[in-house]
Amino acid sequence: MHLDHSHDTTTVVSADAARSDGTRRALRIGLGGPVGSGKTATVAALCRALRDTYSIAVVTNDIYTREDAEFLLRNAVLPPERIQAVETGACPHTAIRDDISANLEAVEDLEDAVGPLDLILVESGGDNLTATFSKGLVDAQVFVIDVAGGDDIPRKGGPGVTTADLLVVNKTDLAPYVGSDLGRMAHDARTQRGELPVAFTSLTSGEGVKPVADWVRGQLAAWSA
Amino acid sequence: MDTTSPHGASPGAARAALLVLADGRFPAGGHAHSGGAEAAVKAGRIRDATDLATFCRGRLHTTGLTSAALAAAAAVGADPLVLDEAADARTPSPALRTTARKLGRQLMRAARAAWPCDALDALAAARPRGAHQPVVLGVTAHAAGLGPEDAAHCVAYESVGGPATAVVRLLGLDPFEATAVLARLAPELDQVARRAAEAGRRAPAEGPGALPAASAPLLDITAQAHAAWPVRLFAS
Amino acid sequence: MTALAPEGVAATARITAVPDGLGGTRLPVLESDGPLALRRTRGAGAYARVTVVGAMSAPLGGDRLAIEAGVRDGAALTVDSAAATVALPGRGGRPARYDVRLTAGAGACLRWLPEALISARGSDLRMTTRVELAARARLVLREEQILGRYGEETGTLTTRLTVHRAGRPLLDQELAYGPGAPGGWDGAAVLGGNRAVGQLLVVRPEFERSPPEAALLGDNAVLTPLAGPAVLVTAVAADALRLRRVLDRALRTFG
Known part of the structure; x- marks a missing residue:
């Protein structure tokens, strides 16, 4: 008689690589970075580049709206049932790092609803340079900054710039206009990150996201190996 | 449910476990919820610490008491x-x-x-989309070696702690004032927890009708x- | 029967409705008691109708009033009242009790539509409404609480509405207002300064298949589907008139 609940799934306690039915779950990649650096545009471009090859879903963590989810819906990069928004109570870094329970629920719900999935992109709400994803939530993370935010960001470091599995420096087409030195950014990034990769992108061109997409393909190959 | 907890010496004797469970940093999703405070702020019903105190007091004695008793019974x-x-x-509100x-589902993950x-596993299997949070909390409290008053305290505190934190973010309210509101409510919180625990103890024999059902019309309406x-800071 | 309790009146009025075999409903039991006077009034269609008259000045402090109404399988009953019920202070400041016990059997229809309950200054009333429904019963139930007569402070009023359907809990709600209630009842979480609060509950078996969607009825009222086959309208308003306007609109849709 209770109309609210159905009885179709069980919950896995932690971020195990297997789902409750024993099958391997999707690879989860987090995308974080400051407000306006192009996280949502990167997610959209990745979906377009990879959706014909892989089964993809997206979780967005908006600061105070569903705008990022709605941007993705409007741009029809994926069918709506493959996009889920998590509300973060004005604390996006909490939802991806300190209390990941709502995000874990969202990725599990997506796998249940539209799975099997190869890849789930978890986009953080625009936050500051210290926001990183919990390893309990994602398998790898991308940190997106842009040249317009200042070419000293890589030098300043911070957990996102220093430890992300991939650092994306976006909007390279704007470098001449905002006086950012791409060479200096690349050098500083290498100093901060050692061997960890850096991708320079300009999403205004159709192929702009290719270095990120190639990196994701590499991660997927390693995950399913 | 057995009478001894798998993680505590004797039920009700644990204390530190209560701090872990009641900690605002316990990763069970509470940070994204305002307990109706966001709607009350937008409606102009909460403008300052005085309004917050009245809001919290009303919430404590209604949904706080009801939820605390459910947790105590569990x-x-x-x-x-x-x-x-x-x-x-x-x-009555489907949103709530x-x-x-x-x-409840988020708490279940952290609790397990x-x-x-076994008790948590059984409840998770029976309600895979989540049981009501206070029920999960009560089962969790038992698993942690805590008693009904502990469970009731935890839920009663959450019922006011969440809105207070949310209003600090929503109004830029002085966090010291918000904390003082909670501190001044502490004696009433103890009373509510005691009442909830007494009712909860009767529930196994008398059924859930023995539990309070105090409700707050505006919380139901505004939820x-x-x-x-379309635009909000908090999920509820 | 009416008994003169040491500090107030104890009275229980009773109604039993059964099908009359001709597509209508008859009332083999219609017992008034003390201040609770029942009159059979003109019903509509298959419904028999009973109007509670004379409860106007009751309950006083110390009174123990009760109404029991049973609608047997296949019968249809409307109960309303001629005027609002005013809770008044009584001798010795003792609380009054008012208990309503309703049952409806398979295929039975009960419309419980009393006028508002007004809590006068200094009064203390504890009211309970307990409804037991068979799985195939239908119910329309309205409750309105007005806190104080015009320009008057409220008394203390606690109400509990408990509805079971097929033996399972469907709705359980307690409200507590006034000087004897715990703190915060007038604040932003509970009433927000409003002085009238009401509910309209509609239970229909067919809601199990197609529950109505939740809907906002203005700023201070909402229609919500319950976890079982029922909808509840919850409303607060500045006064009785505005409250009734909202509930009447919902009643026209679902009544």
Whole structure:
């Protein structure tokens, strides 16, 4: 008689690589970075580049709206049932790092609803340079900054710039206009990150996201190996 | 449910476990919820610390008491599925039922990692989309070696702690003032927890009808409106 | 029967409705008691109708009033009242009790539509409404609480509405207002300064298959589907008139 609940799934306690039915779950990649650096545009471009090859879903963590989810819906990069928004109570870094329970629920719900999935992109709400994803939530993370935010960001470091599995420096087409030195950014990034990769992108061109997409393909190959 | 907890020496004797469970940093999703405070702020009903105090007091004695008693009943071993149904009957707003189950599911994940036990597994299997959060909390409290008063305290405190934190973010309210509001409510919180625990102890024998059903009309009304807002800071 | 309790009146009025075999409903039991006077009034269609008259000045402090109404399988009953019920202070400041016990059997229809309950200054009333429904019963139930007569402070009023359907809890709600209630009842979480609060509950078996969607009825009222086959309208308003306007609109849709 209770109309609210159905009885179709069980919950896995932690971020195990297997789902409750024993099958391997999707690879989860987090995308974080400051407000306006192009996280949502990167997610959209990745979906377009990879959706014909892989089964993809997206979780967005908006600061105070569903705008990022709605941007993705409007741009029809994926069918709506493959996009889920998590509300973060004005604390996006909490939802991806300190209390990941709502995000874990969202990725599990997506796998249940539209799975099997190869890849789930978890986009953080625009936050500051210290926001990183919990390893309990994602398998790898991308940190997106842009040249317009200042070419000293890589030098300043911070957990996102220093430890992300991939650092994306976006909007390279704007470098001449905002006086950012791409060479200096690349050098500083290498100093901060050692061997960890850096991708320079300009999403205004159709192929702009290719270095990120190639990196994701590499991660997927390693995950399913 | 057995009478000894798998993680505590004797039920009700644990204390530090209560600090872990009641910690605002316990990763169970509470940080994204305002307990109706966001809607009250937008409606102009909460403008300062005085309004916050009245809001919290009203919430404590209504949904706080009701939820605390459900948790206490679960902590003394009343059938959690019966309590879950009783929680549904005490939650006319579908938005609040959804929130309670969502938070219950999130708490379940944290609880099973912190205090794994058969009772939590059984409830998770029976309610895979989440049981009402206070019910999960009561079962968790028992698993952690805590008693019904502990469970009731934890839920009663959450019922006011969440809104207070949210209003600090929503209004830029002085966090010291917000904390002072909670501190001044502490004696009433103790009373509510005691009343909830007494009712909870009667529930296994008398059924869920022995539990309070105190409700707050405005919380029910505004929760439904809030759930439909296109722009909001908090999930509820 | 009416008994003169040491500090107030104890009275229980009773109604039993059964099908009359001709598509209508008859009332083999219609017992008035003390201040609770029942009159059979003109019903509509298959419904028999009973109007509670004379409860106007009751309950006083110390009174113990009760109404029991049973609608047997296949019968249809409307109960309303001629005027609002005013809770008044009584001798010795003792609380009054008012207990309503309703049952409806398979295929039975009960419309419980009393006028508002007004809590006068200094009064203390504890009211309970307990409804037991068979799985195939239909119910329309309205409750209105007005806190104080015009320009008057409220008394203390606690109400509990408990509805079971097929033996399972469907709705359980307690409200507590006034000087004897715990703190915060007038604040932003509970009433927000409003002085009228009401509910309309509609239970229909067919809602199990197609529950109505939740809907906002203005700023201070909402229609919500319950976890079982029922909808509840919850409303607060500045006064009785505005409250009734909202509930009447819902009643026209679902009544």
